[in-house]
Amino acid sequence: MCKSCDLHANDTGTFELGSPSQELCKPFCRPGSFSYKAGIDENITNCTACDLGTYEDSMRSTGCKVCPAGTSIWRYGSKNITDCRGAGGLIAGGFHTCGVDIVGGAKCWGYNGFGQTEVPKKLVQWEENGVPYGEERDDTWYSVAAGSFHSCGITKEYKLKCWGQEFAGKTKVPSMHLYDSPTMPLQDIQEWQSISASAGYHHTCGIADGRALCWGDDEYQQTQVPKSRHWNSISAGQFHTCGIDSDGNSLCWGDDSYGQSDVPVVVNEGPWRNISAGHYHSCGVTSVGKIHCWGSSLYQATAFPQEVDAWASVAVGRYHSCGVTFDGDMRCWGSNQDGAVRVPDTGTKWLAVTAGLFHTCGISEDRTGVCWGRSVYGLIILPNAAWSSV
Numbered sequence: 001m002c003k004s005c006d007l008h009a010n011d012t013g014t015f016e017l018g019s020p021s022q023e024l025c026k027p028f029c030r031p032g033s034f035s036y037k038a039g040i041d042e043n044i045t046n047c048t049a050c051d052l053g054t055y056e057d058s059m060r061s062t063g064c065k066v067c068p069a070g071t072s073i074w075r076y077g078s079k080n081i082t083d084c085r086g087a088g089g090l091i092a093g094g095f096h097t098c099g100v101d102i103v104g105g106a107k108c109w110g111y112n113g114f115g116q117t118e119v120p121k122k123l124v125q126w127e128e129n130g131v132p133y134g135e136e137r138d139d140t141w142y143s144v145a146a147g148s149f150h151s152c153g154i155t156k157e158y159k160l161k162c163w164g165q166e167f168a169g170k171t172k173v174p175s176m177h178l179y180d181s182p183t184m185p186l187q188d189i190q191e192w193q194s195i196s197a198s199a200g201y202h203h204t205c206g207i208a209d210g211r212a213l214c215w216g217d218d219e220y221q222q223t224q225v226p227k228s229r230h231w232n233s234i235s236a237g238q239f240h241t242c243g244i245d246s247d248g249n250s251l252c253w254g255d256d257s258y259g260q261s262d263v264p265v266v267v268n269e270g271p272w273r274n275i276s277a278g279h280y281h282s283c284g285v286t287s288v289g290k291i292h293c294w295g296s297s298l299y300q301a302t303a304f305p306q307e308v309d310a311w312a313s314v315a316v317g318r319y320h321s322c323g324v325t326f327d328g329d330m331r332c333w334g335s336n337q338d339g340a341v342r343v344p345d346t347g348t349k350w351l352a353v354t355a356g357l358f359h360t361c362g363i364s365e366d367r368t369g370v371c372w373g374r375s376v377y378g379l380i381i382l383p384n385a386a387w388s389s390v
Contacts, residue, residue: 095376272285
């Protein structure tokens with residue numbers, strides 16, 4: 001009988017058939033990576049980290065799994081499907097929209113009464129023959145968020161910038177982590193990972209170094225992030241906030257006048273993968289593709305289509321919601337007063353969806369952006385661009 005490599009070292013295997021000695025037992029590729037050579041790391045450096053938009057939750061893999069339609073992953077080497085979250089190439093706000101194209105250029109359009117569509121540039125400085133020079137140039141962005149009358153974005157250096165209307169500190173970016181214990185020293189924020197700005201009112205939330213932070217208006221304690229947790233995603237609603245922690249638990253806090261912060265208990269559906277906080281209701285998708293909506297059912301905003309077998313992602317607006325199915329189709333429900341739930345026929349599948357107060361936007365599989373709904377301020381007329389889905 002042949003001996004198992006695991007008798008000598010856990011998580012190892014051989015590269016070829018008929019190996020004669022334990023010295024040929026090599027480490028497996030671990031979750032988050034793969035190797036075309038039977039999933040074995042022949043030289044300990046042979047494994048390749050999973051690419052953006054893919055994950056691998058098992059060992060000795062020869063490839064990584066692709067995120068469901070409408071979701072993506074922004075880091076390399078992801079180990080779990082719960083990292084697949086709604087793509088952020090386009091974000092619909094109150095009366096403006098923002099997006100990041102495939103080369104990292106950020107654009108905002110629509111109502112600009114407070115400068116919320118004026119994407120900031122970066123100052124580039126250099127010296128020639130002892131003479132200093134400097135000029136403003138377009139920055140490169142990872143993601144953007146459109147709020148009520150303000151916007152925020154994360155640059156490729158993982159720095160956060162906010163611009164537009166300043167009210168209650170919603171554009172004042174935190175620079176330090178506030179820890180659970182008041183006796184612990186503050187720590188500088190190193191790397192911003194995601195950002196969400198309330199499309200309905202005046203608060204902003206983001207995740208930095210795995211910890212969630214919220215700032216701005218706190219009338220309903222919507223910026224009081226639950227303590228002692230690390231976070232995968234966060235969504236700022238009107239007067240409430242929702243998030244998914246690193247264990248896949250979904251929580252909401254802040255205003256609960258309509259039950260919009262009362263997350264339903266789910267059984268045998270795995271962890272939560274996507275969540276979206278709107279005005280008076282919230283929706284989320286579990287890892288098995290089941291959708292749940294809670295809060296105000298006015299205009300049937302929580303009455304998602306029951307005939308869909310599996311959902312990839314969901315986005316919540318004021319009185320409407322939209323979701324992308326596992327098959328890449330898009331469905332919307334709720335108030336159609338402004339045409340926000342009337343999905344246009346593009347003839348292609350969808351990669352992403354985002355819902356603003358009175359309008360909706362999506363990214364089709366050819367990276368084309370489309371917006372529909374209320375047409376004031378030109379907020380549904382998109383710049384010519386191929387949009388990112390990461």
